[in-house]
Amino acid sequence: MKRTVLDYALKIRLPLTLFVIALSFILTFYISRPERDSVGYAPEQPIKFSHKLHAGQMAIDCQYCHIGVSKERHAIIPSVNICMNCHTVARKDRPEIIKLTKYYEENKPVPWKRIHKVPEYAYFNHSVHVNKQIDCVSCHGDVKQMDIISQVKPFTMTACLDCHRNPHEKIPYLQKVNKGPENCSACHR
Amino acid sequence: MSDLTNKSGKKEFWKSLNDYNDDPGMQKKREDEFLENVTEEFNSENLSGISRRKFLALLAASTAVTATACSDYRDKGEIIPYNKRPEEVFPGVANYYASTCDRCASACGILIKTREGRPIKVDGNPDHPVNQGKICAKGQADIMSLYDPNRLRQPLKLRSEISWKKADEEIIAALNESVSQNKEIALITEGVTSPTAKKVLDDFKKRYATAKIYSHKLVNDESRKNAWLKSYGTKEYPTVKFDKAKIILALDSDFLGNEGNYLQNIRMFTSKREVVGKTDFNRLYCAEGRMSATGMMADYRFRVAPDQQLDFVFSLMNELNKMNPGLISDSLLKNKISDKSIYKFGDKEKLNHLLNDLNTNRGASIIYAGDTLPEEVHVAVNFLNEMLGNKTLYDYTRTIKSLIDETPSEDFSKLASSMKNGNVGVVIHFDSNPVYTLANEFGYEAALRKVKTVVSLTEEENESSAAGIYSLPVNHPFESWGDANVYRGIYSLRQPVIAPIFNTRQKESVLLAWISGSADSYNEDIYHQYLIKNFEESVFNNKNTLSDSKTFWYSALHDGMVQSDESAAESKFNPAALASVESKNNPVGYVVHLTESYFVGDGKFANNGWLQETPHPVSKVTWDNYAALSPALAQKLSVEMNDLVEVEVKGKRIIIPVLVQPGVEDRTINIELGYGRTVIGEAGKNVGVNANVLMHLGSASYILSGASLKKSSGNHLLASTQEHHSLDDAFVKEIHRTRKIIQEGTVEKYKKEPGFLHEEKENLFSITTDHQYTGNKWAMAIDLNKCVSCGACVTSCNVENNIPVVGKDQVEKGREMQWMRIDRYYSGTPEDPIVSNQPMLCQHCDNAPCENVCPVNATNHSPDGLNQMVYNRCVGTRYCSNNCPYKVRRFNFFNFRDHFADAYYENDLTSMANNPEVTVRSRGVMEKCTFCVQRIMEARSNAIRDGKTVSGSDIVTACQQACPATAITFGDANDPSSPIAKLREHNLSYHVLETTNVKPNVTYIAKLRNTHSEEIV
DSSP: OHHHHHHHIIIIIHHHHHHHHHHHHHHHHHHTHHHHHTTTOOOOOSSOOOHIIIIIISOOOHHHHOTTTTTSSOOOOOOHHHHHHHHTTTTTTSHHHHHHHHHHHTTOOOOEEOOOOOOTTOOOOHHHHHHTTOOTHHHHOOGGGOSSOOOOSOOSHHHHHHHHHOHHHHOTTOSSOOOOOOSGGGTOO | OGGGBOTTSOBSSOSSHHHHTTOHHHHHHHHOSSOTTTTTTOOGGGSOSSOHHHHHHHHHHHHHHHHHHHOOOOOOOEEOOOSSOOTTOOTTOEEEEEEEOOSSTTOOEEEEEEETTEEEEEEEOTTOTTTTTOOOHHHHTHHHHHTOTTSOOSOEETTEEOOHHHHHHHHHHHHHHHHHTTOEEEEEESOOOOHHHHHHHHHHHHHSTTEEEEEOOSSOOHHHHHHHHHHHSOSOEEEEOGGGOSEEEEESOOTTTTSSSHHHHHHHHHTTSOOSSOOOOOEEEEEESSOOHHHHHOSEEEEOOGGGHHHHHHHHHHHHHHHSTTSOOOHHHHHHHTTOOGGGGSOHHHHHHHHHHHHHTTTSEEEEEOTTSOHHHHHHHHHHHHHTTGGGGEEEEEEEOOSSOOOOHHHHHHHHHHHHTTOEEEEEEESOOHHHHSOGGGOHHHHHTTOSEEEEEESSOOHHHHTSSEEEEBOOGGGOOEEEOOBTTEEEEEOOSSOOSSSOBOHHHHHHHHHHTOGGGOOTTHHHHHHHHHHIIIIITTSOOSSOHHHHHHHHHHHTEEEOOOOOOOOOOOGGGGGGOOOOOOOOSEEEEEEEBTTTBTTTTTTOHHHHTSOOTTTOEESOOOEEEOHHHHHHTTOOTTEEEEEEETTEEEEEEEEEOTTOOTTEEEEEESOOOSSSOTTTTTOSOOOGGGOOSSSOTTEEEEEEEEEEEEEOOOEESTTTTOSOOTTSTTHHHHTTSSOEEEHHHHHHOTTGGGOSOOOOOOSSOOOOOOSOOEEEEEETTTOOOOOHHHHHHHHHTTOOOOOHHHHHTTOOOOSOEEEEEEEEOSSSEEEEEEEEOOOOOTTOHHHHHOTTOOEEEOTTSOEEEOTTTOOOOOHHHHHOTTOOOEEOSSOHHHHTTTTTTOSTTGGGGSOTTSOOOOTTOEEOOOSSHHHHHHHHHHHHHTTOOOOGGGOOOHHHHHOTTOOEEEEETTOTTSHHHHHHTSTTEEOTTGGGOOOOSEEEEOEEEOOSSSSOO
């Protein structure tokens, strides 16, 4: 009698339980994958700015606003005075622009929600990539089609290395492209 | 059973007495695994309703549900851009501003690196003709003082807050009252280098008729100035062209350590220690009582007590006159020196070398006396240089001006007594700390209590402000406007690089408001405008320039200075100066030599952790001062390192720990000033012993003869870094030579056989395959001929790489975090040691032993030859450090950001000093020199932007940038035209511990000593 109970516990009940736990973890892992990688992250912004309108329809160059991108590490979120280059005149009556003007006049920065982020211990450099003619779309997706900006690709180390290792496959539009550096101190220091 | 019993049949091991006595119950217990009836009370019905199966099912389900349901996007915070971005600021790109350092009388030109409006690094201004792009450790670490959490944040009256306006009103009323009652207003400053500040002080004197200006610096060059006045009729003395000198005799002078503008001295001195393409060496003789940084560099060193220096100079004169009869014509002087013989001062052969060298190199040698020596020695030295025709080495285009004289001690005595008599209405400490710096004999602190209004303009509460009424916070130099004119022909400007962090004001502005007589007249810009006006009047109008004054001002501000070709008039030596110079030839007791601390200066930097923790250039002691005694004296007193001794001079005594310092003269006790501050921030409080109390009135206050010394009870642990990470082994003498850690030769030998270093070839084989470097290969070379162990590289590295201060208790345990250290080795005898210095940092070995042992591959090799350290991978096994033959890896035993002296770092301010391009490491992580990889990556990014390939000349590491001797070269070893590639092939190049075949990428250039023989003596 004692023996059979022990057998049942070891041979059936334990594996079954472990299976249920493992399955739930695996399911959770895959289901929550995009969330953990932030793919699809599109928080509400303080001003409903549309990249589709500005970059898409009006075809304003990315670098008109993101001035740092070819010069240095950061792309730079534009300061309010860049917006006001146009909006002191353009669409002054729209509620979102009134909000923007208010920020400008009160001399307050706009607290934009951050979408794309690499961890603090990784030192990503925009200018190196842009000056090698890598298109913004390759990492940020087709921003020109986005009314609300969201992250479309994971910003994990795997994603970085994927491209660094197989540049011809990942960025086929560049004819002459070298492999990116794979050594640690290229990004970590 | 049988092996458990002993001879008497009893067990050797037993569990209890029952066991020992073979109780039958024990036997039964041994056989049954469980006792009987153990489950009797167990009843399944009493258990809770949830079965185990149900529990597990619920657990699994809830895990799955919570994991799925709760997984949501992580909030990534906000990005706050500027509202109106200043045109010159790009987030992520550094801006550099030229300015002028305000921390000592040298007023070096600096470049301040700011990121997003936040100063993070100081380097020398490359255009400045004196310091030429270099800045000392103190200047480097000044960043920490800007973000010092202990800075005074508000104006205080009797330790409670007061508004600026109210304070100004009350002080102006007190000033007016003093004038009307004909009471003195004493303003005490610590020297003035700024002509405009001098003008403000003059205006103040004009406005308030009873005002008097006093100036006092703890360590000053007043005896040199006074001697120059006596000898040549002016206090404006020339600098010395050390780069033209073939023979240098330093008399208790630390001209390569902390005297005068030592950055310029080091540059000039080491320009004659160049081994690439030439061996045109100068020869340095030192005669000193202590062991100074300059003494370590000497080719020949004599041990002469500081109170014997005049005798030494007289005997030199006598011997040289004997060699060249007629050199001295003055019969009076001849009589004075006729009985002086030099041979009591050391080895006859060495002294003969000195005499012959001085005699044969007349006009190309210089005798240089130290700042701490009394006036008469300086007069005698001036004459000796005159006699040998060495005047040609004086640089009259770079004379040192004296804007304000040191107040004679009689005047301070008078001040103290009139303060006591109530004849002083107001005392203003103009960024000075006389309670600490003035000798006790004045009774200044007690006198201060008799004064109704005592105002201290200061960055941080100090001894003087604590004894006063008002403590008014002033701006840090990086928040201030200013100018300086120290060298003739160089007028430098200081500009603010950050808005005042606290409610502070520029000290000159405060005075200007008082001068105007109304508290409302103050505005932020008041001194700025005053400066521009004065600049226009005194600089622009004297300069023949086509540009308008505004353009000229901005271009001067951009450059940091205005230069003009001026030259001081040479004047004739006045022989009458020598008349009063008499030597007192009866040394009694011991002699205390008080010298300025190398890193905390005159106590001003005592609250700067980086400087407190920079090891002393000679002894490598941190966080303390001590009495340095010769080994013979220590033996005589039967004291050892860390024992406390009592030093007494004329009834004044201190108790201080001993450091047995090889090379110190047997009567000399060397103690550093600048320690023992009592009213200061947390880091500097009660660090070391205040030796100022030994000083007395009158001249020669740094050299105190007739001292007595006795052993005191107890001891005090000195935290020295030399025994840690040491390549040296105490039980094997001179292992640094036998293991070829230090390789040296002499100039004579090198001239004869240039390849003497590599005579023995060792067959080395590698058990691993070599790395292939096809692109760049970063490498460094350190020229040991040039290194003077000044420590600028160490501090520069600290600032650049966010290296934390760990505090004294951690240094004692060998946990200091500096990535770079300067090892010091002695050879020869303890009395007369030969000293070798060697900067040691990660060698970035090709076959790095640390890489093989890391279980998580957190340290590995990059294709450009860097030994990389990945912090986020490191799990802290410390195997790498264990396997490193150079002991250059540092482990974060704590989160030093919050541990240092009970969380000194845990404030909003100190972290502002961090370099945003370098990770701040946390507990449990190994770290080490990265060859400034952030600078390499910046150069790479710039090269890609400009469509070029990155070259070694684009990269300057922090240590290389700081080195005033240019001993450090960095670059691409694969580029055959680069200086580094040539140095790696140099005949004198070697690697430390070459036989381990780890193939280091730091090449050392062996030191040559310029002695008269082929052997090192």
